[in-house]
Amino acid sequence: MSNATEQQEREFLAEVKEKLTLAIKRIDDAVRQFSDELREKKQYIHEHQSGMDEADMVAADQSINRMAFTGGAAVARKHKLLKLGQSPYFGRIDFINRDNERSIVYIGIYAFADQGQRTNLIYDWRAPISSMFYDFELGEASYPTPSGIVHGNIALKRQYKIRDGHLEFMIENDVNIHDDVLQKELANSSDDKMKNIVATIQRDQNAVIRNETASVMVIQGVAGSGKTSIALHRIAFLLYRFRDTIAAKDILIISPNKVFADYISNVLPELGEEHIPEMGMDELARDLLEKKYKFQTFFEQVSTLLDGKDLAFIERIRFKSSADFLSKLNQYLLYIENNYFRVSQLQVGQTLVPASFIREKFMAYHRAPILKRFPLVVKDVQSYVSLKTGQKLSGQQKTKIWEAIPRMFTFNNVLDLYTDFYRWLGKPELFKIDHRLIVEYADVFALIYFRIRLEGLTTYNHVKHLLVDEMQDYTPVHYAVLSRLFLCRKTILGDVSQTVNPYSASSAEMIEGVFPQADVIRLYRSYRSTLEITAFAQRIIPNPNIIPMERHGQEPTVTRYNNSNQELEAINQLITTFQESQNRSLGIICKTTRQAADTYDALKAPGVHLLTSESADFEEGVIVTTAHLAKGLEFDEVIVPFASADTYRTEADKQMLYIACTRAMHLLRVTYSGELTEFLSA
Numbered sequence: 243m244s245n246a247t248e249q250q251e252r253e254f255l256a257e258v259k260e261k262l263t264l265a266i267k268r269i270d271d272a273v274r275q276f277s278d279e280l281r282e283k284k285q286y287i288h289e290h291q292s293g294m295d296e297a298d299m300v301a302a303d304q305s306i307n308r309m310a311f312t313g314g315a316a317v318a319r320k321h322k323l324l325k326l327g328q329s330p331y332f333g334r335i336d337f338i339n340r341d342n343e344r345s346i347v348y349i350g351i352y353a354f355a356d357q358g359q360r361t362n363l364i365y366d367w368r369a370p371i372s373s374m375f376y377d378f379e380l381g382e383a384s385y386p387t388p389s390g391i392v393h394g395n396i397a398l399k400r401q402y403k404i405r406d407g408h409l410e411f412m413i414e415n416d417v418n419i420h421d422d423v424l425q426k427e428l429a430n431s432s433d434d435k436m437k438n439i440v441a442t443i444q445r446d447q448n449a450v451i452r453n454e455t456a457s458v459m460v461i462q463g464v465a466g467s468g469k470t471s472i473a474l475h476r477i478a479f480l481l482y483r484f485r486d487t488i489a490a491k492d493i494l495i496i497s498p499n500k501v502f503a504d505y506i507s508n509v510l511p512e513l514g515e516e517h518i519p520e521m522g523m524d525e526l527a528r529d530l531l532e533k534k535y536k537f538q539t540f541f542e543q544v545s546t547l548l549d550g551k552d553l554a555f556i557e558r559i560r561f562k563s564s565a566d567f568l569s570k571l572n573q574y575l576l577y578i579e580n581n582y583f584r585v586s587q588l589q590v591g592q593t594l595v596p597a598s599f600i601r602e603k604f605m606a607y608h609r610a611p612i613l614k615r616f617p618l619v620v621k622d623v624q625s626y627v628s629l630k631t632g633q634k635l636s637g638q639q640k641t642k643i644w645e646a647i648p649r650m651f652t653f654n655n656v657l658d659l660y661t662d663f664y665r666w667l668g669k670p671e672l673f674k675i676d677h678r679l680i681v682e683y684a685d686v687f688a689l690i691y692f693r694i695r696l697e698g699l700t701t702y703n704h705v706k707h708l709l710v711d712e713m714q715d716y717t718p719v720h721y722a723v724l725s726r727l728f729l730c731r732k733t734i735l736g737d738v739s740q741t742v743n744p745y746s747a748s749s750a751e752m753i754e755g756v757f758p759q760a761d762v763i764r765l766y767r768s769y770r771s772t773l774e775i776t777a778f779a780q781r782i783i784p785n786p787n788i789i790p791m792e793r794h795g796q797e798p799t800v801t802r803y804n805n806s807n808q809e810l811e812a813i814n815q816l817i818t819t820f821q822e823s824q825n826r827s828l829g830i831i832c833k834t835t836r837q838a839a840d841t842y843d844a845l846k847a848p849g850v851h852l853l854t855s856e857s858a859d860f861e862e863g864v865i866v867t868t869a870h871l872a873k874g875l876e877f878d879e880v881i882v883p884f885a886s887a888d889t890y891r892t893e894a895d896k897q898m899l900y901i902a903c904t905r906a907m908h909l910l911r912v913t914y915s916g917e918l919t920e921f922l923s924a
C-alpha cells in the first residue's frame with residue numbers, strides 16, 4: 243500500500259475519532275440537561291403535589307418516565323460510541339453502482355453518522371450494503387435491499403485492525419481475502435469469554451447469519467466450525483433486521499449448562515445488543531413438570547453411563563432416544579382415545595343419558611387434550627339432563643355427573659398413563675422409577691410430552707426466536723416437546739460427533755425428520771485448532787469431510803508415566819510452564835467428575851479452578867473439569883490426563899476423548915500411565 247494511501251487512511255481515522263469525541267460530548271451535554279430537567283420536574287411535582295389532581299399526576303409521571311427513557315437511551319448510545327472509539331471499523335469497500343456512483347463504505351460493529359453532513363461515516367456490519375464485504379471480492383457484486391437487488395462493482399476492499407484507537411495494521415484485499423486477518427485472529431489467545439467474529443465472518447457463515455426466511459434452521463458443523471459464534475451473530479442480525487418486531491427479551495437460548503451460558507454471555511452485548519434470556523434444558527423440564535416429579539438430570543445420566551456398564555439402563559436410553567419411541571407414544575395416545583373411554587349409559591334422577599351421547603361428545607372435543615375433555619363433557623351431560631327434565635339440576639345430581647364421567651376413563655393421571663404405556667407396549671421393564679420416585683432422564687421429556695398431549699400446557703408464546711445449542715444431545719421426544727411449546731422460528735445447532743451420550747445422539751437428519759420444513763446447513767471448515775491438533779483428534783473419530791485451517795503449531799504429545807503420581811507431578815510442571823507463557827487458558831480435561839475432583843485435590847496449585855456441574859462462571863487461568871462440561875468451551879492449551887486403556891474403553895469414553903482433544907486451540911498434551919487407550923494407539 244502506498245504511503246499516500248496509508249496517510250489518507252490515518253487522516254480518516256483521526257477525523258472519525260474526532261467526530262466520535264464530539265458526538266460523545268453532545269450526548270454528555272444532553273444527558274446533563276435531561277437530568278437537570280428531570281430534577282426540576284420532580285421538584286416541581288413535589289412542591290405542587292397538593293394542587294394536582296389524578297390526571298395531572300399521571301401526566302407528570304408519564305413525562306418523567308419518558309425523560310428517563312430518553313436519558314437511558316442516550317447513555318446506551320454513549321456506551322456504543324465509546325466502544326467505537328476503541329475500534330471504529332474493521333473493513334471498507336468502495337462500491338460503484340450501475341449509475342457510476344461511488345459509495346465508500348466503512349464497516350464497524352455499529353453505525354455512526356456525521357450529523358453535520360448527514361452522511362454515514364460507518365455502516366453497521368448488519369446493514370444490507372455491508373453484506374458485500376463478506377460475500378464478494380473485487381469486481382462484480384450485489385446486495386439485497388427491501389426494494390430489490392442492487393448491482394455494481396467493488397473497486398476497492400480493505401481490512402483494518404484498530405485497537406485502543408490505534409491502527410495496528412491494514413490490508414488491501416486485491417487477491418486473496420480475509421485469510422491473513424483470520425489467521426491473526428485465530429492465533430490470539432483465548433480468555434474466559436467467547437469473542438465476536440464480525441471482522442472475519444466467512445462467506446458460508448454469513449449466509450447462515452443473514453438468512454431471513456428459514457422457519458427452522460439446523461446447523462450441523464464440525465468441532466470448531468463456529469456454530470455457536472454464528473448462531474449468536476445470527477441473533478444479533480435478526481435483532482437488527484427485525485428491530486421493530488423482535489427485541490432481545492423475545493429470544494430464548496436453551497443452553498446445556500450455566501458455565502456455557504456464562505461463556506457465551508459476552509458476544510451479544512459486545513455487538514451492542516442486550517442480554518438474551520437463557521435457560522437450561524433441565525430448567526425447562528423443571529418448569530414444565532411443575533415440581534410434580536423429581537428427576538435425574540442429563541448430567542447425572544451421563545455420569546452414570548461413564549461410571550459403569552448397566553446394559554439395561556443403556557437399553558432404556560437407546561429405545562427412548564429413537565424416532566420409533568415417539569411414534570409409539572403417539573400410537574398409544576390414539577389408542578387410549580379410542581379405547582380407554584369406556585362409556586355406559588348414565589342415570590341422573592329419572593333421566594337416562596345414552597352412552598352414545600357421551601361418547602359422541604368426548605370425540606367431538608378432539609382438539610382438547612384428553613384429560614381436559616371431561617369437564618366439557620360433564621357440562622354437555624348436565625345440559626342434556628336439564629333439557630330433558632325442563633328443570634335445573636340439584637347439587638347431588640351435579641356431583642354425580644362430575645364423578646361419573648372421569649371415572650369412565652381408565653386412568654386419570656399422567657404418570658399412571660405413562661406406566662400403562664409400557665404395559666401396552668408389552669415392555670414394562672423399560673420404565674424404571676426408583677423408590678424415591680425419581681424419574682430417569684430418558685423419561686423426563688416423554689412425561690412432559692404426555693402432559694402436553696393429555697393435559698395441555700401453555701406455550702411460550704412470547705418467545706419469537708428459539709436457539710438450541712448442542713442439538714445432538716436431544717432426542718426426537720425433546721424436539722416434539724419443543725415444537726409444541728415454541729411455535730416461533732428456531733435455530734438449532736450441534737455436532738453429532740460431539741455427543742456425550744452415544745446411545746441418545748441425534749443427527750441433523752433425525753432432527754429434519756421432526757422439522758421437515760427445516761433448512762439444514764453443514765459446516766466443514768474448522769477454525770479453532772491448529773492443523774496438528776485437528777489431525778490428532780481425527781485419529782479418535784475420523785471425519786473425511788473436515789477442512790482444517792492452515793494454521794500450524796506444535797505437534798500434540800502423548801507421554802507415558804510410570805504411575806499416576808508421576809503423571810500428576812508432570813502436570814504440575816506443565817501448569818508452571820503455562821503460567822510463565824503468553825497463553826491465558828489451560829484446560830485439564832478428565833473423563834469423570836471423580837477424576838476431575840481427585841486431580842484438583844492432588845494439584846491444589848494457586849490459580850487452579852475446579853469446574854463442576856454446579857459452577858456458574860467460566861474463569862480464566864487453569865481449569866480442571868470433565869469433557870462433558872468442557873463441551874462448547876475452548877482453551878489455549880489442553881491437557882488430557884489418564885488416557886489409559888482403563889479409562890477410555892467404551893464408545894461413550896471415546897466420544898469424551900474426542901471432545902476433550904477438540905477443545906485445544908494451540909497446544910494439546912495427552913498423558914497416561916499403564917497402557918495407552920486403544921483410541922490413540924493406532
Ligand SMILES: Nc1ncnc2c1ncn2[C@@H]1O[C@H](COP(=O)(O)OP(=O)(O)OP(=O)(O)O)[C@@H](O)[C@H]1O
Nearest residue numbers: 439442443444465466467468469470471769770874
Ligand atoms: N469466521 C471466524 N473468524 C474468526 N474466528 C472464528 C470464525 N469462525 C469461528 N471462529 C473461532 O473458532 C472457534 C470455534 O468457534 P465456536 O465455538 O463458535 O465453534 P463451534 O462449532 O460451536 O465449536 P464446538 O462445537 O467444537 O464447540 C472460536 O474461537 C471462534 O472465535
